[in-house]
Amino acid sequence: MASTTESFGTGEPDGDTTMAAITHILALFTWVVGPLVVYVVTDDAFVKENARNAINWQIWLTVYSLIALALVFLFVGFLALPVLGLLDTVFVVIAAVKAADGEAWSYPLTIDLL
Template sequence: MSSTPETADAATTDGNTSMAAITHLLALFTWVIGPLVVLLVTDDEFVKANARTAINWQIWLTIYSLVAVVLILVGIGLLILPLLGLIDTVFVIVAAVKAADGETWSYPLTIDIL
């Protein structure tokens, strides 16, 4: 009887959790290109939802990075750019773990574009 709740939890996500997790990790190495390819190729709604969140985060990360580059003129951008790299890595890992658990994680500091 203890396996029933686990089965019920797994049944709530009809999607491919492995591919959803890989989609987030692809974003770490390929920017928006990897998740965009996954979004266009897959028919799985769970994977598509995760691909959209990964693309949205990468777009906003790019915007934040451009602002940081401008702020280099003031000096604070030199501190912000490495921090953004660290935040990106942490957020992508958290999103990949959540996706592997069957959850679509909404990245903080992100407004949905897609």
């Protein structure tokens, strides 16, 4: 899927941009657990949307990692696993910066599950 951005309002963002950005960074260290906790406890629609995007990406990253792990036996996975780790870091940083700017960025290569 193509990456898209969804702006919440014009001018000033309609949500807690700091918490939304932290939610993406939290996913780097806690997988889906951190964003899921944020998703459950927050009432802010903007933060919920960002948490949902972070959860969906982490789930799909896990799927891609499992496929790459299976491909290790074909020697392709040795290349794919580090690339996935790098992609995760880059995508999370982009999403956090976009969230801090008031945008809910949809991760590429991600189908919405939540």
